Amino acid sequence: xxxxxxxxxxxxKYISKILSAYDYAIKYLKIPCSDLEIxxxxxxxDEIRELNYKFRSKDAETDVLSFPSLLEEGKTDMQLIxxxxxxxxxxxxxxxxxxxxxxxxxxxxxxxxxANAKKYGTKKLRExxxxxxxxxxxxxxxxxxxxxxxxxxxxxxxxILKYIDLERK
Numbered sequence: 316x317x318x319x320x321x322x323x324x325x326x327x328k329y330i331s332k333i334l335s336a337y338d339y340a341i342k343y344l345k346i347p348c349s350d351l352e353i354x355x356x357x358x359x360x361d362e363i364r365e366l367n368y369k370f371r372s373k374d375a376e377t378d379v380l381s382f383p384s385l386l387e388e389g390k391t392d393m394q395l396i397x398x399x400x401x402x403x404x405x406x407x408x409x410x411x412x413x414x415x416x417x418x419x420x421x422x423x424x425x426x427x428x429x430a431n432a433k434k435y436g437t438k439k440l441r442e443x444x445x446x447x448x449x450x451x452x453x454x455x456x457x458x459x460x461x462x463x464x465x466x467x468x469x470x471x472x473x474x475i476l477k478y479i480d481l482e483r484k
Contacts, residue, residue, distance in 0.1 A: 317415050329440060343474060343475055348402060352413060352416065352418065358424055359424070362422075363380065364377075370382075377424065384418060
C-alpha cells in the first residue's frame with residue numbers, strides 16, 4: 316500500500332501506526348488487492364472548515380473528511396467495495412507510476428483530533444490513527460448514516476485498533 320502524507324505531518328510514530336492500521340485493515344476486511352494508494356493530508360482548522368462547507372454544506376470544523384475516488388456520488392447507503400478491489404475491476408483507477416489503485420484523499424485536522432483526545436480521555440496517537448482509519452474505511456465504502464451501518468463501521472474500527480494496541484480503554 317502506498318500512503319502519501321503531506322508535509323504538515325507529526326512524527327514517525329504516527330506514520331508507522333497509521334501504516335500498521337492500514338495493513339491490518341486490508342487483512343481484516345479481506346481486501347483482495349494490497350496495491351492501494353491514498354493521500355493523507357493534515358490540514359488547519361480553517362481549511363477543514365472550508366472543505367466541510369464546500370462539500371457537505373456544514374459551516375463547522377470537523378476532525379476528518381474523506382474524498383473517495385471509487386464510490387458513486389450521492390450514495391447514502393453503505394456501499395462496501397472491499398471484495399471488489401482488484402486491478403481488473405478498477406483498471407481506469409490505477410496510478411501508472413506505482414501500479415496501485417487510487418482510493419482517494421483523507422483530510423485530518425490535528426487541532427480537532429487533539430481536542431477529541433482530551434475530550435474522550437485518549438492519547439493523541441490513538442485519535443490521529445483512529446481518524447486515519449475512519450477515513451480509510453469511508454474510502455472503501457463504510458458509512459455511519461444508519462445505526463446498523465454505524466455499528467458495523469465501529470466494530471471494524473475497534474477490532475483494527477485493538478490489533479495494533481490502540482483500543483479505547
